[in-house]
Amino acid sequence: MGFLDIKNATKSYGAVKVLYETDISVEEGEFLVLVGPSGCGKSTLLNMIAGLEDVTSGDIAIKGRSMIGVKPAERNIAMVFQSYALYPNMTVRGNISFGMEMHGIAKPERERKIDEVAELLQIQPLLDRKPGQLSGGQRQRVAMGRALTRDPDVFLFDEPLSNLDAKLRVDMRTEIKKLHQKLGTTIVYVTHDQIEALTLSTRIAVMYGGYVQQLGTPKEVYDNPANMFVAGFMGSPSMNLFPARVTNHDGTIAAEVRLSDGTQARLPFVSGTMAAHEGREIVLGIRPEAITDRDGADRNSSAIHIVEAPVELTEPAGSDTFVATNMGGKDITARFRADVQVKAGDRFPFAINMEKAVAFDPKTEARIA
Template sequence: MSFLTIDNATKSYGSVEVLHRVDIDVQEGEFLVLVGPSGCGKSTLLNMIAGLEDITSGTISIKGKSMNGVHPSNRDIAMVFQSYALYPNMSVAKNITFGLEMHKVPKAERETALRDVAKLLQIEPLLDRKPGQLSGGQRQRVAMGRALVRNPDVFLFDEPLSNLDAKLRVDMRTEIKKLHQKLGTTIVYVTHDQIEAMTLSTRIAVMNGGFIQQLGTPKEIYDTPANLFVATFMGSPSMNLIPVKILEENGGLVAETTNGLGETIKLPFAAPPTGLKDYVGRTITLGLRAEALTDPDGADSKAVNLVTVKNRVIVMEPAGSDTFVMTEFGGQDCNARMRADVQVAPGEDVDFTINMDKVVAFDPETEDRIV
């Protein structure tokens, strides 16, 4: 049985349904990230788990017990907010232990828990300070300490890193990952940042318009997106989308399109999805990640089906460990991820290698992946 179960949950405001029939099972020790654009319903769902929002229909259960109608204080959850929500007139130590004090936990237990959490989060020198004397990263650690000290069933994080600068956000992301690996806690984490989602999670629920678009591991979400929304939302740069015509040649299937030189090119499939044969003679959308479009020397040596084509460089963007090169397929700008020391220049015609093992096919009308 799952540790946290969201069963056919909906949320309506009046006659407007904003969250539609959500089904998610979270196992004990799992790190689930809810990711999606602003207004997709992810924070609403988190608040429903916390009890801060009523559930309109369906059930939310923790450890087999329904939480419908249960007050937030009786749910054994701890929440870390975007705004930290620290008491400015209390010391760090008092902020961390205040919840325990309200629950009548004996002083000796509170002090032991405080010492353990302060050591874990490396905030021991800060315990006598007030929140106003702390940096953003230190405040976030205190907010996490206040949650950790309670040892709840489920931790809920609501965009906890969005107020931090870019470097600190990366550092805190690593700290949260290390913390989860060390403690094995069950976490539900909300973010609009797909990099956070990919790096932190054991599973991701991609949301849009109040629906779960796809639920899966980071690898499943990245390699086999369920639809065009997931394909373009997850990954940086986002997946290249190329209109191609499916043809049958020599008993196999090929994708026909054009390169940036106006030439017709054909890309053979080694192991096409079963449903692709129904699209022979029709135009579909071919999805291709930037790293699957590269220079010949940078191509995956283990790939079974590599196709090299001549194409024109439009823009070149050195990025330290990689060089991003923009070219064109099917009238669409496409990003290629090449080696850092690749020698190419805008306007130059060079060889691009496509890893056809990694392409994903989408129906342009339904926008769903063809399987």
């Protein structure tokens, strides 16, 4: 039993089911990120934990106590909203103290707590301003301050960074991570940004279509995606997914891939389990950083295979150069070192790290190996 237990929870609006049976157990101090495209049910699940939406069936428990029928205010949770939801008619001080006031905390204690939180988030100079006079980042801080005063069991974040500009988003991301390390509170965090999910979380639940597609540590989700959706969603640029055929040449099980010039490339599998799929069509998944120029390949890998393929496009991105080619009829992105001399139209040797390759069933989209 965990600190926060979601047991078989579902949510329906009339006949429309938006969240299917979901089981997640969160340990104390964990940072769980719910990530997925819009409409995947992640915000619904968060609102169910908060008590803002009813649970249609199943149970949600915090510290072993079922939260069914418990009001949001009595769950000992705190929530930071996407729009920050600061009360526009109150000062920053009023915003932070409102929750404590509602819980009947005496004024001197409230003042003490406000000062403490203001110092932690460095918002002391802003305390007597109205939310309308604050910048996006400052509002974000105040919203977190309001949540912090509660000493909650669980912190809920609903896409808190999506209204900030790109640079501020990265800064605030770091601050949230620092805050988590300092306070050690259990956090459930909703985002559609897979980078946020990977950088912040101790565990990720990737959601799509009302189902949790995969639940695991950032490394597990990134390196061993459970299905093609997770593989394509996590990581930027996203994983290359292209059709291939499993062949057996003198006992070497390999994926045979057609290149754009009509030639076939053979990529031997590392794992032995692929022998069972001999002759089958599969979808091969290889991340851009596992397709490199020869010198950029991972020296620790024992399964680097060189494939000569025509370069279709190069995209210098400063730190790397992304090179596009074509395999199995799909566009493939490879990540080259920035100073590799390569131009569109060349035939160029691509170094493919087969240790990092994964295979999916094209019909069920589930992982094979």
